[in-house]
Amino acid sequence: MTTPHAGRRRTPVPWPVVSREAGRQCWVQVSRSAPVRCQRLRESDAVTDGRQLADDREPHDHGGDVPFFKAVLLDWVGTLIVPKWGPARTGPRGASWIRHSLRRLGRDSSEAEVQRVSAALSAAGKLPHVVRGWAGADLSAAAHRDSYDRWIDAAGADSVLAEEMYTALSDAAGNAFAADVPPTLAAFKAAGLKVAIVSDIHVDIRPAFLERGLDVYVDEFVLSFEHGVSKPDPAIFHVALSRLGVRPEEALMVGDRSSHDGAAVEAGIPTLLVPPLTTVTEERLHLALAACGIPAR
Numbered sequence: 001m002t003t004p005h006a007g008r009r010r011t012p013v014p015w016p017v018v019s020r021e022a023g024r025q026c027w028v029q030v031s032r033s034a035p036v037r038c039q040r041l042r043e044s045d046a047v048t049d050g051r052q053l054a055d056d057r058e059p060h061d062h063g064g065d066v067p068f069f070k071a072v073l074l075d076w077v078g079t080l081i082v083p084k085w086g087p088a089r090t091g092p093r094g095a096s097w098i099r100h101s102l103r104r105l106g107r108d109s110s111e112a113e114v115q116r117v118s119a120a121l122s123a124a125g126k127l128p129h130v131v132r133g134w135a136g137a138d139l140s141a142a143a144h145r146d147s148y149d150r151w152i153d154a155a156g157a158d159s160v161l162a163e164e165m166y167t168a169l170s171d172a173a174g175n176a177f178a179a180d181v182p183p184t185l186a187a188f189k190a191a192g193l194k195v196a197i198v199s200d201i202h203v204d205i206r207p208a209f210l211e212r213g214l215d216v217y218v219d220e221f222v223l224s225f226e227h228g229v230s231k232p233d234p235a236i237f238h239v240a241l242s243r244l245g246v247r248p249e250e251a252l253m254v255g256d257r258s259s260h261d262g263a264a265v266e267a268g269i270p271t272l273l274v275p276p277l278t279t280v281t282e283e284r285l286h287l288a289l290a291a292c293g294i295p296a297r
Contacts, residue, residue, distance in 0.1 A: 075255035076199035092118035124154035144202035185217035232263030
């Protein structure tokens, strides 16, 4: 992707990025020093703050207790692409998705109308029966459609708009990757790491990678609807590990949701959480490269 660097927003690394699950030994440290080192801390290392970790611990050489990651597991929505119904830097939630659908139908796509639809969807999404309905939605295409219909009906959207929005939501190839995805995937491949895309999703996302020539960097796709298991169930991460032929401590999970991607620590996988994408110009994946000791390109 050829986005001018001047327009990109890079997430700074002011102190180590640490991901953990209380009582477990799954930590990922991103140091301020170069090259960046990762280490797995013992339970006896009582560290409660990332800044303290940076001050108290010396970086290790690659000959010490630093794990050599052999693989990277990457979430898709929110990590590599902007969620259609996700947080927005400006404007109402889901604005681009809603506006695109309205325009496709030749309807009023003014800010006021986009705001109205977004507000209705937001309110419906908080209803108890809608919230319950999303549980297990990505276990199959049918389950996802049922959950979507329950949500959209509660929002009062007409059937024509509902169908157009669902078509856009299910079009994997219609998603733009973040600007730092291609160089990051290339860097992982050049470093000899195996890569798996681990996603809670109801459609095949392989065409999105194939269309942009990124499929050559991905070894495995572990998609929830194909395996009947989704995050935060640790089983989906074990599927990825098995497909890649690596042990939990040899892999790094990278995602944007602590509730789902963060569950990889339950499978014994060091986990790095990055801020959810709100625009394709944001750069956060240098954090993943840093965690693996790979210089950003």
